[in-house]
Amino acid sequence: MTKKISNEKPHEHLIKDAKKLVQAYPKVPLTVDCVIFGFEENKLKVLVIKSDLEYYQGHYSLLGDIVKDNEELDQAAYRVLKERTGMNDVFLDQVRAFSHPARHPGGRVITVAYCSLLNINHHELKIHDNDLNWHTVSTLKDMAFDHKEIVDECYSWLQKMIQEHPLGFNLLPEKFSLRELQNLYEAILGVSLDRRNFRKKFASMDLLVDINEMEQDVPHRPGKLYKFNFEKYEKNKRKWIGIDF
Amino acid sequence: MTKKISNEKPHEHLIKDAKKLVQAYPKVPLTVDCVIFGFEENKLKVLVIKSDLEYYQGHYSLLGDIVKDNEELDQAAYRVLKERTGMNDVFLDQVRAFSHPARHPGGRVITVAYCSLLNINHHELKIHDNDLNWHTVSTLKDMAFDHKEIVDECYSWLQKMIQEHPLGFNLLPEKFSLRELQNLYEAILGVSLDRRNFRKKFASMDLLVDINEMEQDVPHRPGKLYKFNFEKYEKNKRKWIGIDF
DNA sequence: GCAAAAGTGTTGTCCTTACACCCATGC
DNA sequence: GCATGGGTGTAAGGACAACACTTTTGC
Numbered sequence: 001m002t003k004k005i006s007n008e009k010p011h012e013h014l015i016k017d018a019k020k021l022v023q024a025y026p027k028v029p030l031t032v033d034c035v036i037f038g039f040e041e042n043k044l045k046v047l048v049i050k051s052d053l054e055y056y057q058g059h060y061s062l063l064g065d066i067v068k069d070n071e072e073l074d075q076a077a078y079r080v081l082k083e084r085t086g087m088n089d090v091f092l093d094q095v096r097a098f099s100h101p102a103r104h105p106g107g108r109v110i111t112v113a114y115c116s117l118l119n120i121n122h123h124e125l126k127i128h129d130n131d132l133n134w135h136t137v138s139t140l141k142d143m144a145f146d147h148k149e150i151v152d153e154c155y156s157w158l159q160k161m162i163q164e165h166p167l168g169f170n171l172l173p174e175k176f177s178l179r180e181l182q183n184l185y186e187a188i189l190g191v192s193l194d195r196r197n198f199r200k201k202f203a204s205m206d207l208l209v210d211i212n213e214m215e216q217d218v219p220h221r222p223g224k225l226y227k228f229n230f231e232k233y234e235k236n237k238r239k240w241i242g243i244d245f
Numbered sequence: 246m247t248k249k250i251s252n253e254k255p256h257e258h259l260i261k262d263a264k265k266l267v268q269a270y271p272k273v274p275l276t277v278d279c280v281i282f283g284f285e286e287n288k289l290k291v292l293v294i295k296s297d298l299e300y301y302q303g304h305y306s307l308l309g310d311i312v313k314d315n316e317e318l319d320q321a322a323y324r325v326l327k328e329r330t331g332m333n334d335v336f337l338d339q340v341r342a343f344s345h346p347a348r349h350p351g352g353r354v355i356t357v358a359y360c361s362l363l364n365i366n367h368h369e370l371k372i373h374d375n376d377l378n379w380h381t382v383s384t385l386k387d388m389a390f391d392h393k394e395i396v397d398e399c400y401s402w403l404q405k406m407i408q409e410h411p412l413g414f415n416l417l418p419e420k421f422s423l424r425e426l427q428n429l430y431e432a433i434l435g436v437s438l439d440r441r442n443f444r445k446k447f448a449s450m451d452l453l454v455d456i457n458e459m460e461q462d463v464p465h466r467p468g469k470l471y472k473f474n475f476e477k478y479e480k481n482k483r484k485w486i487g488i489d490f
Numbered sequence: 491g492c493a494a495a496a497g498t499g500t501t502g503t504c505c506t507t508a509c510a511c512c513c514a515t516g517c
Numbered sequence: 518g519c520a521t522g523g524g525t526g527t528a529a530g531g532a533c534a535a536c537a538c539t540t541t542t543g544c
Contacts, residue, residue, distance in 0.1 A: 014299040018351030021298075025311050027272035030355065053266075054259040066270050070353060073344040094341050097357050099318040106263030108315060110275065112342050179495075196498070197534065204532095220494040221541040244533085424522075441525070442507065465521040466514040489506085 031111040032076045033064035033147065035095070035154035036085065038120035038134050039171040042183050045120065045134040046151060047084070048143070052130060055105045056144035060135060062151070064111065077114035084132070087123050091170050092116045095150075095157050103146045111145075115154045115161075117170040159189055163243050166207060169228040177215055177223040178202070185245070193245055201243070207233055276356040277321045278309035278392065280340070280399035281330065283365035283379055284416040287428050290365065290379040291396060292330070293388070297375060300350045301389035305380060307396070309356065322359035329377070332368050336415050337361045340395075340402050348391045356390075360399045360406075362415040404434055408488050411452060414473040422460050422468040423447070430490070438490055446488070452478055 015021050036047040048060035063084045067076045073094065082088050095113040103109065125132055140151060162168045168184050182198050202208055208226040215222035260266050281292040293305035308329045312321045318339065327333050340358040348354065370377055385396060407413045413429050427443050447453055453471040460467035 013297075014302060015297055016299045018298055018300050018349070020351070022274055022349060022351030022354055025274035025276075025354065026314055028275050028312070029267055029270035030273050030275070031270075052258075052260055053263055054261045055263050057259060067273070067344075069271055070346040072346065073342055073355070096339050097318055097342055099312075101315040101317065104263070104267060106265070106267030109267055109270065110318070177496090194534070194536085195496090196536085199497080200499095201533090218495085219543055221496050221543085223496055422523090439508070440523090441509085444524080446506095463522085464516055466516085466523050468523055 029107075029109045030067045031064050031109055032067060032073060032080060032114055033062040033111050033150060034077055034080050034084075034092075034114050034116055035062060035151055036081065036116045036118060037137075037154075037158060037171065038118055039184055039187070040120045040134060042187055044137045044155075044187050046137050046140070047132070048135045048140075049084075049132045050130040051144040053105065053144065059142050059144040060131075060140070060147075061144035062147045067112075073112050074114075077112075077116075081116055084127070085118070085123050085125065087118060090116055090118050091167060093161075095154050098146055098150060100146060111150075113150045113154060115157055117158075117167055119171060119173055121173060162188055163245070166205075166228070166233060166243065169230075172228075175211060175213065175225040175227060177225055178208075179223055181226075189245065191245065201245075205243075274352075274354045275312045276309050276354055277312060277318055277325060277359055278307040278356050278395060279322055279325050279329075279337075279359050279361055280307060280396055281326065281361045281363060282382075282399075282403060282416065283363055284429055284432070285365045285379060287432055289382045289400075289432050291382050291385065292377070293380045293385075294329075294377045295375040296389040298350065298389065304387050304389040305376075305385070305392070306389035307392045312357075318357050319359075322357075322361075326361055329372070330363070330368050330370065332363060335361055335363055336412060338406075340399050343391055343395060345391060356395075358395045358399060360402055362403075362412055364416060364418055366418060407433055408490070411450075411473070411478060411488065414475075417473075420456060420458065420470040420472060422470055424468055426471075434490065436490065443490075446490075450488075 034047075038045045038047065047063060049063060051057070051059050051061040063080055065076065065080045065083075067073060071079075074092070077092055077094075078088065081090065081092060093115050095115050097110060097112045099110045101108050103111070120134055137151065137155060140148060142148075143151070158167075162185070168181070168188065171184060172180060178199055181202070182193060182195065185198070186192055207229045209229050211225055211227050213225040215225060279292075283290045283292065292308060294308060296302070296304050296306040308325050310321065310325045310328075312318060316324075319337070322337055322339075323333065326335065326337065338360050340360050342355060342357045344355045346353050348356070365379060382396065382400060385393060387393075388396070403412075407430065413426070413433065416429060417425060423444055426447070427438060427440065430443070431437055452474045454474050456470055456472050458470040460470060
């Protein structure tokens, strides 16, 4: 756009044929890659699949796909998520584009990374081909392409995000105990938090609904279960300041 | 990537020819657009240029260009910045990609927005063709393409960014008074701040160097001039928590 | 009764906010 | 001397961090 700056008078050679202009543009293959975080066994996990490129045989890669003609990037990311996990209508956010010319062994491919959080137990993986599985984030290595870099960046993004917005709830079951919530924050942020202060913090935010149920089948005193008050959060989103620890 | 999930045994049809695979991918034209913010007359401004598309005759657009073959997105953005302002080695950050299929009248073009802050007086615009000029952000309208949306998003990004990192300094001359600094923050955040508290805040951050000079030619008591301590900031970047008002 | 985690309050410290007066300079 | 902004301190309130004991349940 506005590509050539003339050194003559302005408005003398406006481009009339926008289509022709665009057709002359160089084109690049474009993909989306989804970094889908989950939480299980007190560990942050990410959905990975064995690469189907011989070049990366045995290495894990992210779930990704080509962006189709006339498909929005967001759409493409939602499509990948739906196709691979059966889930729609979840949180999904663009993180950034990765464009290193040599990031794909088959030639230049630019990818846009998307981040998503979901509850592992809420959706069983239907397809296990290519070893699709939840991999602990902290032990990931040797990924295909630049996918490790993408995961790292998305992880940083997630750490920042859950302190500014209560997105962590997307990783938990509908009903959860305060301990589960705290475990989640501790695992993602890599810190340990004072239990009493943690509970006070969330109590004062007034985003938890006490549903008058207790944990079942735990080998210790059961805790109360809560739901997240999505409605209230949506209402006050604009005024939202953040969660500090 | 990892496009097709087979429903047969894994590892049976790994893709051998990565190049062929990529060549079969659909391709899209890709551009970068730079949202270059400046600060002048106590107003936040953005660098715009008249669109050279007849379709958008008279409308302003951002500075943008095609991403060249084998050019990284960051590189492309730096190139645009250099070509249009003569400036290199300034702060520049990717904000996000915009991909609406109808965002360009000539067909599908995906663009990646970059944000940059620079000191208006430090670099005179060398080329004034197509009415290249600094436009007050608050009075922008009727921009070409989806550029208004891009500017809006970058403005939000900037508001957030200058509260987390002392990037505002990039908008000021090397030497500046505390009042100038405060004006900058007030203009960008759209709030008014208590002068004493503002000064205390920055004093406690210890990022300003008193250079023992005073303002000249001001119609009132001159204030002290400061420089920003870039070195110190870079050192402590990792521990950086933020600037809250 | 023992292990394991749930649940609960107080205090000190620090940070943030609100607020008013005198000072230096240009005109 | 008057207008304009520069420069400074303090007190109150709110948020955060540190900290220990009792309760409930499963085994």
